Amino acid sequence: MQNSALLMDFYALTMANSYFEQGRQDEIAYFDYFFRRVPDEGGYAVFAGLEQLLDYLENLHFSEQEIAFLQQKQIFSEGFLDYLRHFRFRGDLWAVKEGTAVFPAEPLVVIRAPIIDCTLIEAFLLLTLNHQTLIATKAARIVSVAQGRNVLEFGARRAHGVDAAHFGARAAYIAGVDGTSNVYSDFACGIPALGTMAHAYVQSFDNEYEAFLQYAKTYPDNTVLLVDTYDTLHQGIPNAIRVHREYLAPRGYKLKGIRIDSGDLAYLSIRAREMLDAAGLTETKITVSNSLDEYLIKDLLLQGAKIDSFGVGERLITAKSEPVFGGVYKIVALENAGRIIPKIKLSETLQKTTTPGFKNLWRLYDKNHKAIADVITLHDEIIDSTKPYMLFDPEYTWKTKWVTDFVAEQKLQQWISQGEKQLTIPTLEESRAHCRQELQSLWNEVRRLEKPHGYYVDLSQDLWTLKQHLIERHSGKKE
Numbered sequence: 469m470q471n472s473a474l475l476m477d478f479y480a481l482t483m484a485n486s487y488f489e490q491g492r493q494d495e496i497a498y499f500d501y502f503f504r505r506v507p508d509e510g511g512y513a514v515f516a517g518l519e520q521l522l523d524y525l526e527n528l529h530f531s532e533q534e535i536a537f538l539q540q541k542q543i544f545s546e547g548f549l550d551y552l553r554h555f556r557f558r559g560d561l562w563a564v565k566e567g568t569a570v571f572p573a574e575p576l577v578v579i580r581a582p583i584i585d586c587t588l589i590e591a592f593l594l595l596t597l598n599h600q601t602l603i604a605t606k607a608a609r610i611v612s613v614a615q616g617r618n619v620l621e622f623g624a625r626r627a628h629g630v631d632a633a634h635f636g637a638r639a640a641y642i643a644g645v646d647g648t649s650n651v652y653s654d655f656a657c658g659i660p661a662l663g664t665m666a667h668a669y670v671q672s673f674d675n676e677y678e679a680f681l682q683y684a685k686t687y688p689d690n691t692v693l694l695v696d697t698y699d700t701l702h703q704g705i706p707n708a709i710r711v712h713r714e715y716l717a718p719r720g721y722k723l724k725g726i727r728i729d730s731g732d733l734a735y736l737s738i739r740a741r742e743m744l745d746a747a748g749l750t751e752t753k754i755t756v757s758n759s760l761d762e763y764l765i766k767d768l769l770l771q772g773a774k775i776d777s778f779g780v781g782e783r784l785i786t787a788k789s790e791p792v793f794g795g796v797y798k799i800v801a802l803e804n805a806g807r808i809i810p811k812i813k814l815s816e817t818l819q820k821t822t823t824p825g826f827k828n829l830w831r832l833y834d835k836n837h838k839a840i841a842d843v844i845t846l847h848d849e850i851i852d853s854t855k856p857y858m859l860f861d862p863e864y865t866w867k868t869k870w871v872t873d874f875v876a877e878q879k880l881q882q883w884i885s886q887g888e889k890q891l892t893i894p895t896l897e898e899s900r901a902h903c904r905q906e907l908q909s910l911w912n913e914v915r916r917l918e919k920p921h922g923y924y925v926d927l928s929q930d931l932w933t934l935k936q937h938l939i940e941r942h943s944g945k946k947e
């Protein structure tokens with residue numbers, strides 16, 4: 469989509485028009501992006517998609533053609549349409565870095581902007597952050613169980629569209645996969661494009677040996693052969709070894725790898741390793757693929773599979789086990805004559821009740837740089853790590869814990885001020901390195917796949933008091 473200004477929900481425009489008609493176009497509002505639950509009952513999510521959001525905000529404008537299209541709807545005032553004609557995002561934006569490990573209820577992006585700006589950007593912000601954070605989170609789970617083995621993203625053909633393929637590959641790379649089959653993602657942002665061969669290549673020859681031989685002739689120093697087209701153990705692997713022996717070895721090359729894409733991957737990889745080793749091919753790598761995900765990879769390794777590399781497609785690129793990341797974007801304050809007026813949305817449960825106000829996010833680390841807890845504070849609060857700090861559960865407030873000897877780090881950074889970019893956007897490699905560090909800072913108990921330890925996300929005393937005050941006010945007790 470070349471110009472995505474109209475990629476928004478229709479109600480954003482109807483509300484914006486109404487704000488405009490009330491003369492509220494300069495009224496400042498605060499919105500938070502946060503989520504309530506980690507997919508797959510996981511212990512953490514990996515934040516991604518910020519670069520695309522920043523690019524969008526920098527370039528957002530309405531063309532004459534789009535204005536004319538809106539005019540035809542005959543529900544928007546001429547004044548509002550003229551306002552859109554000159555529209556540029558004028559707000560401020562704070563966000564955690566891409567690759568940051570994040571937890572439910574935390575403000576991951578905070579927007580302070582004229583209320584019309586806040587309103588118009590909702591859909592793009594949500595779809596971009598929800599999609600990439602979903603895939604990054606899924607990829608982190610997959611990479612975590614591979615125990616240092618390579619994970620390659622093979623999903624382009626199964627992705628839900630072109631953007632999903634490319635930005636999915638990007639998010640997966642931030643979260644630790646080693647490469648992608650998607651050449652565009654290499655061209656566009658330097659994610660190493662890698663791959664083996666398809667069954668069609670093998671089938672296009674009279675026999676498998678001939679296919680392998682011709683491939684080896686084309687790529688003698690990078691011969692990776694798909695060995696499961698006919699019979700993995702009786703034909704595929706023997707033919708691969710034969711090509712090595714008869715063609716590659718005499719020319720000083722070694723068979724680089726094989727890929728197995730069907731059958732019992734644990735059993736076949738163990739037998740393949742034995743056969744390759746017996747032929748002196750101890751360095752030849754074994755890649756497997758076939759509807760893999762974190763559960764199957766964990767299971768294969770438990771079965772003693774001899775695998776060096778996992779190709780993971782459909783279940784990663786679509787986050788098949790739980791394909792929705794429920795990040796939301798909620799108003800948390802308005803400004804009136806420079807004063808911040810916090811806003812709350814009440815709900816049946818405390819978890820769904822929004823946390824009001826202009827806020828900041830802190831992470832407390834112990835001396836070994838392991839994350840102890842996150843604390844959401846009011847924006848101008850400082851957590852002084854030279855003094856003991858009391859953490860308390862925002863729901864069960866009697867559960868308290870004093871922490872001492874800790875390091876406090878602010879997780880939100882200001883990326884945009886009054887519409888202008890403030891910080892240099894990290895490279896993909898920097899975001900990936902950041903993600904690695906972030907995941908290392910989490911305890912294994914928080915990272916584990918199943919029934920992870922709930923990580924503490926607390927409110928500061930001042931923020932808790934503010935929230936409580938608003939809950940009481942709006943639930944009728946003080947009105």
Ligand SMILES: Nc1ncnc2c1ncn2[C@@H]1O[C@H](COP(=O)(O)OP(=O)(O)OP(=O)(O)O)[C@@H](O)[C@H]1O
Nearest residue numbers: 729730731732733734735757758759760764767768
């Ligand atoms: N040892 C194993 N333990 C657990 N799951 C496995 C094991 N080996 C393979 N699998 C998984 O089982 C599924 C098998 O898929 P499927 O039923 O399509 O069989 P297939 O081997 O691909 O057959 P086909 O030759 O018809 O493609 C895949 O998701 C694969 O990753």
Ligand SMILES: O=P(O)(O)OC[C@H]1O[C@H](OP(=O)(O)OP(=O)(O)O)[C@H](O)[C@@H]1O
Nearest residue numbers: 622666667729757758759760780781782
């Ligand atoms: O199973 P996934 O996790 O999505 O991994 C990608 C799959 O895509 C390919 O199959 P496909 O049948 O599309 O093509 P092929 O002829 O190359 O095997 C590949 O062989 C994998 O099985």
Ligand SMILES: O=C(O)c1cccnc1
Nearest residue numbers: 622649662663664665779
């Ligand atoms: O390179 C591969 O082996 C590959 C690429 C895309 C999909 N499946 C496999």
